[in-house]
Structures are given as structure tokens and as C-alpha cells.
Amino acid sequence: MKEKVIVALSGGVDSSVAAVLAQQAGCEVIGVTLRLKHPDPEFSVAQLCASKNDEAAVESICAKLGIEHHYLELFPEFECKVLRPAAQEYARGRTPNPCCECNYRIKFGKLVEFARSAGAAKVLTGHYAKLSEHGGVYELRRGDDLKKDQSYFLYRLDQAILSMVRFPVGAMDKGKVRRIAAEYGLVTSDKPDSQDACFQVPGESFGETLRRLEKLPRRPGLFRYQGRIVGRHNGVHEFTIGQRKGLNVALGVPAYVAGIDPESGDIRLETEPERLLASRFTVERVSWQSGRAPDLSGELEVQIRYRSRAVPCRVEPDGAGGAAVFPAVPQRAVTPGQAAVFYRGDLLLGGGVIGHAD
Incomplete structure (x- = not known):
């Protein structure tokens, strides 16, 4: 009997490959697509992860x-568990990473739930990450393709979810993935990569879009500046630490957002980039992927945003579910609300949400 698997189909090349x-491996494949589209056309037209083109591509792949x-259909849960909390974070002067929450609370959670109800053994996605099992x-x-690596966004996945998922393209580079798609005549073979943000309204910040959506x-x-x-x-939700563009403040030299006070609404500016450096920051709601805190001695690295490089660090748990992090090299624009993800080499240990920086 063929092993039954669920493949999360987004309409992109990675999930289609x-x-x-999975089919090449002799599996019985069932495609599943999450519909996260806002019911109001004013917002749905700006959604990047739920377009009609994506659904047309999915249906073409399944037919092929x-x-x-x-x-x-998951928009109500998506709004409740991802969009609304993200909007509230922006209102607090923080810059959240909704993708990390969405992966854990919506995408993987619901896919695993569906797989179990359908009697499927595994859930496969097109993420660039690798999974192995040692001692249970x-x-x-x-x-392997470090330019496409997506493990940063998956730090919240726990052992129950990891035991059910697989990442077939994790050991490939993007070029090979596209070649396979082309060999099979898939419509996604030359489709552009998706964007990181789930909404993109021209001329409007993501924080403002969420503020309007959640009213x-x-x-x-x-x-x-200097007191x-x-x-x-017009609102702290439109700004993030380190931001330079869109301030509309004339100081004669470039200015950067260095601090945001959500209570008073004050935004502190600095003109010297070195004043954005932090040699220590806190991380809240730390989760360890193994289910328990690892040995934190030896070589560790922390990555404080998706597009930044991981740097060596020291991590000191605070005994209350958080930690203090001491990067070996001071980090620029450490941003409250963003994910800080810990690695040992290429092994993801866990992560949490940045609290404040010193």
C-alpha cells in the first residue's frame, strides 16, 4: 500500500516540486491549500499569499x-491568531514577525490536523530546511541553499509537528528545483518567488495596513532629537528601529529611529549610526525545539532578522522563560518584536521574541 502524504501547495515552484x-517516491499525494484571503476586496487585493494566480497554479499542478x-478556509483563525496580534504589536511600537506565528499557529498546525484526519502519514512543504531524527x-x-534557507521562520515548530513534517527540497538549491519543475512541464517553473509580507498596499506601511484592517x-x-x-x-505603528526613510524630518544629516515610546508616542532619533548598536538584548517567550533547554555552553549563534547573518553569542536564561543575549559583535538596530533564533552551526536550537536592547 502506498504511503499517503499531504503536500501543502501554495502555487509556487517549491511546493509543486x-x-x-513525493509522487516519484511512490507516495499517494493529496494536495492541500490554505485559503487565508480577507473577505473585503479592499484588503484581499493587496494580499500576496492568496492570489487568484496562485490558486490557478495549484489547480494546474494538481491536474498535471x-x-x-x-x-x-482559514481566514477567521488567521486574523484572530496572526493578524490581530501583529497589529497590536505594531501599536505597541514593536515590529512583529507574523510569519513565525503563522507557521506554528496556522499553517503547520492545521496541515498536521488535516493529515491526521485524512489518515496521512506526513505533511510535506516546499520550505528550504532539513530535518533529521536522533534518539527520538x-x-x-x-x-543547503543558504540564500533561500527558511529555518529562521520555523523556530516555533515543536516535536509533535516536526514528527509529522518533511521538507523534500531542503537539500537542493533553487536552480535545481526550477529545473525539475521545467522537466515536468509545471507552470510554476519560472514563477517569481513569493514576497515576505502577507499584505502590500502601494505607498502604505505594513503596520498601517494592519491598523486599518483591525480598526x-x-x-x-x-x-x-537630543531632547x-x-x-x-501620525502613529508609532508606522516606524521601526533603525528606520531612515519616510521620517520627513530635516536635520541636515540622515536620521535613524533609535527608540519608540508607545505610551507618549515619542520617537527618539539619532544621527550617529553607532548609537544603534546593542551589546546586549533580551528575548521573551523562548521555545527550544527539542522540548527542553539545550546545553548553552560552547559555540552558539543568534540571528536577529531573516536577512541578517547569524553571529556568535552567549545566552543566559533568566529562569522565567526568557533570556539575555550577548552577541560577540554589537548588533545594529536590534528590534523589539522580531524573532531572535539560536543556532549551533546549521542546527536550529530554538528562539524567541526580542524584548529590549541595551
């Missing part, structure tokens, strides 16, 4: 491979 590889397919513990590692009030305030008022702004 995951389906091809001759596989069963299901849509899961599942370990997540960076994908939250603005929190306007003042720009301050002086140098301008006004």
Missing part, C-alpha cells in the same frame, strides 16, 4: 500530476 518528488486536492528527537537544520486607533506623537522636538508623526 515537493509534490513531484493527477492528484486529489482540498482547500482549507527531531532536529531542524538550515537548508485600531492611531497613536501620533513627536520626533525628538528637542524636531517633528511630528
